[in-house]
Structures are given as C-alpha cells and as structure tokens.
Amino acid sequence: MSSGFAIxxxxxxxxxxxxARPRTGAEMRELGMVExxxxxxxxxxxxxxxxxxxxxxxxxxxxxxxxxxGRIALPGFVDAHTHPVFAGTRCAEFELRSQGxxxxxxxxxxxxxxxxxxxxxxxxxxxxxxxxLRRQQWFLRNGTTTVEAKSGYGLALDDELKILxxxxxxxxxxxxxxxxxxxxxxxxxxxxxxxxxxxxxxxCEVMLPAVASExxxxxxxxxxxPSAFSIDxxxxxxxxxxxLGLGLRVHADQLTCSGAAELAxxxxxxTADHLEQTSDAGIAQLRAAGVQPVLLPASVYALGRTRYxxxxxxxxxxLAIVLATDFNPGSAPTPSIPMVLxxxxxxxxxxxxxxxTAATINAAWSVGLGHETGSLEPGxxxxxxVADCADYRKLPYFFGVEHAWVVxxxxxxxxxx
Amino acid sequence: MSSGFAIxxxxxxxxxxxxARPRTGAEMRELGMVExxxxxxxxxxxxxxxxxxxxxxxxxxxxxxxxxxGRIALPGFVDAHTHPVFAGTRCAEFELRSQGxxxxxxxxxxxxxxxxxxxxxxxxxxxxxxxxLRRQQWFLRNGTTTVEAKSGYGLALDDELKILxxxxxxxxxxxxxxxxxxxxxxxxxxxxxxxxxxxxxxxCEVMLPAVASExxxxxxxxxxxPSAFSIDxxxxxxxxxxxLGLGLRVHADQLTCSGAAELAxxxxxxTADHLEQTSDAGIAQLRAAGVQPVLLPASVYALGRTRYxxxxxxxxxxLAIVLATDFNPGSAPTPSIPMVLxxxxxxxxxxxxxxxTAATINAAWSVGLGHETGSLEPGxxxxxxVADCADYRKLPYFFGVEHAWVVxxxxxxxxxx
Numbered sequence: 001m002s003s004g005f006a007i008x009x010x011x012x013x014x015x016x017x018x019x020a021r022p023r024t025g026a027e028m029r030e031l032g033m034v035e036x037x038x039x040x041x042x043x044x045x046x047x048x049x050x051x052x053x054x055x056x057x058x059x060x061x062x063x064x065x066x067x068x069x070g071r072i073a074l075p076g077f078v079d080a081h082t083h084p085v086f087a088g089t090r091c092a093e094f095e096l097r098s099q100g101x102x103x104x105x106x107x108x109x110x111x112x113x114x115x116x117x118x119x120x121x122x123x124x125x126x127x128x129x130x131x132x133l134r135r136q137q138w139f140l141r142n143g144t145t146t147v148e149a150k151s152g153y154g155l156a157l158d159d160e161l162k163i164l165x166x167x168x169x170x171x172x173x174x175x176x177x178x179x180x181x182x183x184x185x186x187x188x189x190x191x192x193x194x195x196x197x198x199x200x201x202x203x204c205e206v207m208l209p210a211v212a213s214e215x216x217x218x219x220x221x222x223x224x225x226p227s228a229f230s231i232d233x234x235x236x237x238x239x240x241x242x243x244l245g246l247g248l249r250v251h252a253d254q255l256t257c258s259g260a261a262e263l264a265x266x267x268x269x270x271t272a273d274h275l276e277q278t279s280d281a282g283i284a285q286l287r288a289a290g291v292q293p294v295l296l297p298a299s300v301y302a303l304g305r306t307r308y309x310x311x312x313x314x315x316x317x318x319l320a321i322v323l324a325t326d327f328n329p330g331s332a333p334t335p336s337i338p339m340v341l342x343x344x345x346x347x348x349x350x351x352x353x354x355x356x357t358a359a360t361i362n363a364a365w366s367v368g369l370g371h372e373t374g375s376l377e378p379g380x381x382x383x384x385x386v387a388d389c390a391d392y393r394k395l396p397y398f399f400g401v402e403h404a405w406v407v408x409x410x411x412x413x414x415x416x417x
Numbered sequence: 418m419s420s421g422f423a424i425x426x427x428x429x430x431x432x433x434x435x436x437a438r439p440r441t442g443a444e445m446r447e448l449g450m451v452e453x454x455x456x457x458x459x460x461x462x463x464x465x466x467x468x469x470x471x472x473x474x475x476x477x478x479x480x481x482x483x484x485x486x487g488r489i490a491l492p493g494f495v496d497a498h499t500h501p502v503f504a505g506t507r508c509a510e511f512e513l514r515s516q517g518x519x520x521x522x523x524x525x526x527x528x529x530x531x532x533x534x535x536x537x538x539x540x541x542x543x544x545x546x547x548x549x550l551r552r553q554q555w556f557l558r559n560g561t562t563t564v565e566a567k568s569g570y571g572l573a574l575d576d577e578l579k580i581l582x583x584x585x586x587x588x589x590x591x592x593x594x595x596x597x598x599x600x601x602x603x604x605x606x607x608x609x610x611x612x613x614x615x616x617x618x619x620x621c622e623v624m625l626p627a628v629a630s631e632x633x634x635x636x637x638x639x640x641x642x643p644s645a646f647s648i649d650x651x652x653x654x655x656x657x658x659x660x661l662g663l664g665l666r667v668h669a670d671q672l673t674c675s676g677a678a679e680l681a682x683x684x685x686x687x688t689a690d691h692l693e694q695t696s697d698a699g700i701a702q703l704r705a706a707g708v709q710p711v712l713l714p715a716s717v718y719a720l721g722r723t724r725y726x727x728x729x730x731x732x733x734x735x736l737a738i739v740l741a742t743d744f745n746p747g748s749a750p751t752p753s754i755p756m757v758l759x760x761x762x763x764x765x766x767x768x769x770x771x772x773x774t775a776a777t778i779n780a781a782w783s784v785g786l787g788h789e790t791g792s793l794e795p796g797x798x799x800x801x802x803v804a805d806c807a808d809y810r811k812l813p814y815f816f817g818v819e820h821a822w823v824v825x826x827x828x829x830x831x832x833x834x
Contacts, residue, residue: 091810095769098762098813138818302816304763306723339817345515346721352512393508396515399719400756401555402819 003062004042005382005411007073008052011390013037014074015049016357016375022292022320022365028354031392032375039073041382044411049376068386071405074356075375076145076383077337078363081249081273081294083183083328084139085132085163086153088119090329103303103331104227104255113153113187116329120153120163128166135327136176137415138335141402143385145409146374148179148324148367150221152186155199157207160184164216175409177381179367181249182211185222185229185237200233204240212244218368219270221249224260231263238267247368249294253277265289271322271366275309276300283310283317292366293319295358296326297343298334311348322366323350323358338403341396352393384408388417420479421459422799422828424490425469428807430454431491432466433774433792439709439737439782445771448809449792456490458799461828466793485803488822491773492792493562493800494754495780498666498690498711500600500745501556502549502580503570505536507746520720520748521644521672530570530604533746537570537580545583552744553593554832555752558819560802562826563791564593565741565784567638569600572616574624577601581633592826594798596784598666599628602639602646602654617650621657629661635785636687638666641677648680655684664785666711670694682706688739688783692726693717700727700734709783710736712775713743714760715751728765739783740767740775755820758813769810801825805834 017032038055040048040063048058059065093106093115106112120128139147149167154160164180171178184203192199211217220241224234228251238248247270252260254274261282264272272278272286273294286293295309314321323340326332334340337359344355364374373383387395388405395403407415434449455472457465457480465475476482510523510532523529537545556564566584571577581597588595601620609616628634637658641651645668655665664687669677671691678699681689689695689703690711703710712726731738740757743749751757754776761772781791790800804812805822812820824832 089808089811089814091769091808091814094762094814095810098766098768100766141819142817298817302759302763304766333815334817336817342719345511346719349515349517349721351515352508391506391508393512394506397506397508397511398750400715400751400753400817401559 002043003064004040004047004059006038006040006055006059006063006065007068007384007386008038008055008065009070010037010068010073011035011070012072012392013039013049013376014072014356014392015377016075016361017377020371022362022370023357024318024320025315028315028357029351031353031356037073039376041408041411044382046376046378046380046382048378066406070390071386071388072390072392073384073386074392075360075373076385076407076409077143077359078146078367078374079139079144079324079327079337080148080271080322080363080366081296081324081326082147083150083152084135084147085128085149085151085166086116086120086329087123087128087131088116090115093330107227112330114190116153117155117189121156121159125162125166128163129169132166132170135335136170139176140407140409140415141404142336142338143387143404143407144335144337145383145407146177146179146364146367146369148181150181150183152183155184155187155189157210160207161210161216164211168216175412175414177410179369180217181219181221182208182217182246183221185234187223187228200236203237208240208244212246217246219249220246221251223251224258224263225251225255226258227255231259234260235263235267242267249273253282261286264291276307283314283319287317287319292322292362294322294324294366296324296332297347298340299326299332301343302332308348311344311350315354320362320365321358322363323355324363338395339399342399345396352396355396356392382408382411419460420481421457421464421476422481422483423455423457423472423476424483424485424801424803425455425472426487427454427485427490428452428487429489429809430456430466430793431489431773431809432794433492433778434794437788439779439787440774441735441737442732445732445774446768448770448773454490456793458825458828461799463793463795463797463799465795483823487807488803488805489807489809490801490803491809492777492790493802493824493826494560494776495563495784495786495791496556496561496741496744496754497565497688497739497780497783498713498741498743499564500567500569501552501564502545502566502568502583503533503537503746504540504545504548505533507532510747524644527607529747531607533570534572534604534606538573538576542579542583545580546586549583549587552752553587556593557824557826557832558821559753559755560804560821560824561752561754562593562800562824563596563781563784563786565596565598567598567600569603572601572604572606574627577624578627578633581628585633592829592831594827596786597634598636598638599625599634599663600638602651604640604645617653620654625657625661629663634663636666637663638668640668641675641680642668642672643675644672648676651677652680652684659684666690670699678703681708693724700731700736704734704736709739709779711739711741711783713741713749714764715757716743716749718760719749725765728761728767732771737779737782738775739780740772741780755812756816759816762813769813772813773809799825799828
C-alpha cells in the first residue's frame with residue numbers, strides 16, 4: 001500500500017457526489033456537503049471521503065495529513081472553454097475598447113483574433129509552451145485543475161499543429177489536465193480573405209485529418225457567427241470532424257442569434273458555448289438533443305455588454321449548464337473560475353451552489369471526464385481545492401481575490417499559498 | 418546614512434509625478450513613466466527615481482537591491498472609501514440576492530447594514546482587530562498601501578469608539594496606513610427606528626464630540642439617501658463635524674438622485690462618493706466647489722445594477738475623480754483596486770491610465786495625503802507596488818487575478834509573492 005495523503009478538518013467538504021451524469025434542475029443545488037469533513041488520497045486517487053474520525057481511523061503511519069483548519073474543500077474546478085496557447089497580449093486593443101472602439105470594429109480592421117494569429121505564427125513551440133506554463137500557474141492559483149484548451153490562433157496547418165502539440169506537452173507535464181480541442185474554424189485567416197471556401201476545405205481535408213491521425217484533439221470546435229463562419233460552413237467542418245471520431249463543441253449565438261444552437265443540437269454536439277442571444281426554440285432543441293450549454297459571462301463583462309446568457313431559463317428548461325472562463329487575450333482575459341462564479345451570481349442570478357455545480361461536475365461531464373473528476377468521490381482523480389474561507393458561498397461573494405490555499409491535482413500538491 | 422533599498426530593472430516605472438494637486442482632464446492620462454526605471458528608498462522615503470544607471474550610481478555597499486526583472490512598479494494604491502472593520506459576513510444575504518431579493522428589500526426587513534451592526538456590536542475590539550488584520554493582508558496582496566476606513570457598524574457611542582480605536586490600532590501597527598472616518602450616520606439603528614431625531618442628536622452631541630476629543634477620526638461621513646439620512650439630517654451632522662475640525666465626505670446619490678452632490682458642494686466636502694444618479698447640475702456644483710468624486714463601481718457590479726457613475730462626463734467637466742473599492746460586507750465584498758480598474762475600463766470607459774491616476778495620486782489628495790503618497794517622487798513615503806507584468810495596461814486587462822509581486826509600504830516589504 002503506497003503512502004496516503006489526508007486532508008482533515010474541513011468546515012465544509014463540498015463533494016458534489018451524486019448520480020453519474022450531469023446535474024439538472026434542483027440537483028444543481030445539491031452539493032453533497034459533509035461538515036467537519038475529511039478525505040484520503042492514495043495513488044493519485046480519492047480513496048475515501050467522510051467525517052474526520054472516519055478518515056483518521058483509516059490512516060497509517062506513513063500517511064501525510066494536511067489540517068485545513070476549518071477551511072473548505074471542494075473539487076478542483078474544470079474550466080470547459082479556454083484559448084490558453086497564444087503569443088503576446090491584446091492590451092493595446094483593450095485600451096482602444098476603453099475609449100469606445102467595439103470588438104467587431106477592431107476585428108474588421110484586422111485586429112482582434114487575427115492580431116493574435118500574427119503573433120502566434122511567429123512564436124516557436126517552446127515559446128508558446130513557456131507562456132502557457134505561466135498561465136497554468138494562474139489557473140492553479142485560482143483552483144482550476146482541468147482545462148479544456150482550444151487551438152485556433154494558427155489557422156494554418158503547421159501553426160495549428162504547433163499549438164496542439166503544445167497542449168499535448170502541457171498535458172504530459174501536468175499537473176493540470178488539459179483537454180485538447182481543434183479550432184481551425186476560429187476565423188478566416190488574412191491570406192484566405194477572398195477565398196473562404198478554400199479555407200474551409202483546408203480545415204476539412206488537410207488540418208482535420210492531420211489532427212486526427214496524430215490524436216492531437218479530443219474535440220473539434222467552430223466559431224459559428226456571421227462575422228466568422230456561417231451555419232453551412234460550420235456544419236461542413238463539424239460533420240467532417242465527427243466522421244474522424246472527434247467530439248463536437250460550437251461557439252454559438254454569441255453576438256447574433258444565427259441558429260447555431262439549433263445546429264449544435266442537430267449535430268449532437270457535446271456543448272454549445274456562449275448562447276447570449278439564443279432563442280427559446282434554441283434552448284428547447286439543446287434540451288431535446290442533450291447538448292450542454294457552456295456559459296461564458298466573463299466575455300460579456302469584459303466586452304462591456306449587458307446581455308448575459310439566460311442561465312435561469314436554461315436550468316428551468318432542464319439543461320445541464322456549465323460555467324467556464326473563456327480565457328483568451330481578447331474578450332476574456334481572466335483565468336479565474338471564482339470570478340466567473342461571482343459574475344454568475346451577481347449578473348445571471350444563479351445561486352452559489354448552482355454556479356459551483358456548473359463549474360465542477362457539470363463541466364467535467366462536458367469535457368468527457370465525468371467519471372474522472374469534478375466531484376470528490378472514491379475512485380476519482382484527486383483534484384481538490386482547499387479554499388481560504390469557511391463557507392462555500394464566499395467563493396463568489398468575495399471577488400477579485402484568489403481564494404486557493406492548497407490545490408491538489410492528480411494527488412500532487414500543485415499550489416500552496 | 419542609513420542603508421537603502423533600491424528597486425531596479427522595471428520595464429515601466431509609473432511615477433505619477435506632476436503638479437502637487439489632484440489631476441484633472443488630460444492630466445489624468447499622464448503617468449510620468451520612466452522606461453527601464455529604478456528607484457532608491459532610504460529611511461522609509463523615496464530618495465531618488467530615474468533610469469537604472471542613475472540609481473545604481475547612488476548605491477553604496479550596505480544597500481539592498483531588488484531586481485524587478487522587467488516587471489512594472491507604480492505607487493501603492495490608495496483606497497479612498499472602505500468599511501473594513503466589521504464582524505461576520507453577509508454571504509447568506511448574497512445568496513438571497515442571487516435569488517432575486519434586492520438590497521433595499523433586505524435592508525427594509527432588518528438585514529443589510531443592521532445585520533452587520535448586530536454582529537459587530539457583539540464582537541470585542543480584539544476580535545475586530547484580528548479580522549481587520551486578515552483583511553489588511555488582502556489589501557496588501559492587491560497592491561493597496563493606504564486605506565481610508567470608516568466606522569458605521571456600531572451606531573452607538575461605545576461601539577463606534579470601539580471601531581475607531583481598532584482603526585487607530587491598525588494604523589499604529591502598520592504597514593498599511595489607515596485614514597479614519599467617523600460614519601455614525603450610516604443607518605438609523607433599530608432602537609431609534611421611531612425616533613430618528615434623537616439618533617441624529619446623539620451623533621451630533623455625544624458621538625462627534627467624543628470622537629473629536631479622542632482624535633479618532635480625520636473625516637466625518639454620512640449616508641445621504643432617502644432610505645438612510647435626509648438632506649437636512651446629513652447637513653446637520655456634517656456641519657457639526659466641520660465645527661469640530663473634521664473633514665467631510667458624503668455618500669451621495671447612490672440609489673436615488675436626492676441633491677446630495679449639491680449638499681456636498683455647499684458644505685465644501687473633501688469628497689462626494691458613489692454619484693451613480695447625480696445630475697448635470699450636481700456635477701457642475703462639485704466642480705465649482707472643488708469636491709472630488711469618489712466612484713465605486715464594485716458596488717454597482719456586486720448589486721447587479723448597470724448604472725455606473727458618469728466618470729467620462731465628470732472628467733470632461735474638470736473633476737479630479739477617484740476610484741475606490743467601497744470594500745464592505747454587503748454591497749462590495751472586494752478589497753481589490755485592480756478589480757476596480759477593470760470595472761472602470763470595461764464598464765465606465767476610462768482608459769487604463771486615467772483609472773490608475775484615479776486610484777493613486779487623486780485618491781491620495783482626496784484623503785489629505787497628496788503630499789505623502791500616491792506618486793513615486795523624492796521625499797514621499799515609499800509606498801510601491803511591483804506588479805507581475807510588463808505593461809501597466811495589464812492591471813485592468815487581466816482581471817480576477819492578484820497582480821502584486823512585491824509590495825513596499827513605508828519602505829518595508831509588506832508582501833512578497
């Protein structure tokens with residue numbers, strides 16, 4: 001028996017234990033909380049969860065004990081939508097936006113995503129890897145232990161592969177677990193501006209087969225928006241991806257209501273992401289098809305908009321919503337799930353319990369890891385956030401601060417304040 | 418000569434040097450930046466600021482050198498409006514608000530400020546001091562080295578004095594500098610609900626003289642709002658405070674446009690705070706009277722409102738605006754000035770430079786410490802934030818993270834990541 005690691009004296013142990021599927025409706029308020037709780041980790045996995053005495057009886061001499069001193073413990077967050085591998089930042093564009101320029105105006109003038117593409121193409125894989133490692137530290141400092149990571153700042157075969165190989169290298173290194181998504185259909189690159197059709201063909205016939213044969217992505221995503229890719233173009237890309245065995249995610253209805261949610265439903269996508277503009281019909285179809293909405297309030301906030309996705313309506317419709325950061329250098333420069341929980345509770349009227357469920361167990365199911373992480377249950381990977389407060393509701397309540405005290409990822413202490 | 422402490426190799430040294438008065442209009446975009454800058458601290462004060470070579474020439478053998486490795490340095494933030502001494506939190510009320518209850522409904526039912534008053538009255542001075550010390554660490558972690566701190570959760574002579582003595586003890590301990598403000602007129606306490614006049618008289622004839630004779634406050638503030646204190650009641654309290662030698666601050670026009678800004682102008686207050694609802698006439702009178710607006714976007718955000726104060730109009734009218742957190746357990750549970758900078762740039766259309774000016778040099782003038790802190794100039798107290806980025810615009814751009822790498826307060830290293 002290898003030596004174990006116990007965390008004891010947690011005022012609240014938020015387990016999120018429950019049925020082995022995403023949570024909907026009133027289930028989203030059930031946190032499976034153990035007061036004065038403790039847990040035991042062995043071989044990187046959770047061996048037992050329960051009251052302090054129960055766990056202490058199972059300890060042997062070689063085991064290490066962390067006394068949480070009345071803090072709370074919960075599953076490490078699962079961030080189900082990020083764009084974390086890029087070169088440079090866009091703080092100059094941020095300054096322009098503070099002076100009134102819109103995101104769409106900046107994109108139309110060749111800035112925005114294409115500015116990050118120019119910088120990312122010039123960077124080497126090693127440079128991108130080092131930059132992403134610094135961002136990994138930010139994710140860990142904010143309690144996130146699993147990150148879905150999209151490509152999409154290459155938009156050419158070699159550059160997209162370069163980004164996806166960086167994500168693979170990050171995942172091999174750990175301790176964060178990275179879930180790779182190919183997003184060749186993020187924007188039409190400058191050199192294809194007058195020949196969109198050829199770019200879609202390149203994505204489908206060159207990039208996707210290469211990505212699939214190197215097993216570089218678990219999902220394929222596309223930015224479905226009149227200013228990016230049309231419904232037809234998105235369908236073409238995602239059908240090809242599905243035929244190669246990739247799961248599907250869709251950037252849907254962020255800036256306009258284009259029917260992208262309905263497309264995600266018709267394709268049986270794992271998730272439809274953003275959904276700020278989605279109609280009742282779109283919500284109904286997502287429900288019928290079992291697609292999980294991934295809501296990204298940080299980008300609404302950071303773009304200075306006020307129309308947040310209709311999370312409450314989605315919960316009432318029975319959808320297993322997810323909250324994620326959308327971490328990226330343009331519309332959402334935050335790696336902080338607690339900040340997203342704050343936005344969810346103050347701007348979208350989710351309760352703290354619903355928001356936490358959306359960013360842990362529901363998020364884990366949305367990236368295909370519901371059996372592996374997202375709750376504190378025996379057998380799961382030991383991804384644990386010990387936060388420096390005594391009540392889970394303080395995670396969204398106190399905002400703009402980093403709450404993590406200790407973060408355990410795959411059984412290793414990955415961050416300690 | 419005592420030994421010195423130099424900080425060198427700052428990609429940007431944001432000095433905020435300039436005229437010895439609050440900054441208005443285009444001045445708010447002038448950061449007095451030195452590239453590849455350095456500074457030298459001796460006896461807790463800034464001795465010299467300049468290029469790296471210039472500072473290195475002044476070093477002697479006993480001096481310590483901190484290599485910022487290309488990070489930025491700027492003045493420690495001055496948080497000009499906080500309520501940091503209280504017992505308990507209001508995360509249960511936060512949960513109610515996430516379910517749709519309004520701040521006003523909760524207050525009318527005896528919750529809100531009065532709930533914190535009940536808990537704070539039960540706490541001892543030592544308990545309040547320990548809780549405030551933990552919050553001091555949060556301020557430091559977010560780069561704040563000077564904090565204006567209001568009483569107002571006692572609302573009885575002994576309890577108000579207890580809070581103000583805690584603030585004095587915090588200030589004596591350091592390293593944060595605390596500026597005490599008496600806020601007896603924060604709410605009418607339950608025991609005076611049917612006799613408001615007697616409470617105002619208690620504030621004026623018992624509390625204020627006691628506070629003044631013990632030199633426990635530099636300012637007096639009042640919450641001028643139909644649901645708190647009327648224009649006439651506020652005038653009565655603040656005139657009495659002025660007669661005792663206290664400077665004046667006013668919670669003005671937060672929830673309704675009641676003429677509080679005009680009152681602040683007529684009384685010659687140092688600041689008028691909040692101003693979400695202030696009219697053009699109010700802005701003009703603040704300008705004419707030289708009152709500084711203290712804008713508090715974190716409370717707009719946290720209450721789920723969308724009407725932010727008209728910062729741009731105020732700058733154009735020539736007002737020397739200030740940004741502060743409003744840190745308190747109800748409407749603004751954040752100690753983070755960087756979070757407020759993010760709100761200012763994304764929701765109020767200030768530029769990063771304007772926002773930083775508002776939270777440093779302008780804030781310092783608003784608390785009577787413009788000659789002492791708020792800029793990096795020879796002779797000033799050495800309050801310095803070394804932030805973990807290479808461009809000052811990243812402070813508001815990346816949000817939800819703690820940017821501080823090293824914080825120096827009064828020449829001492831008060832925080833180091």
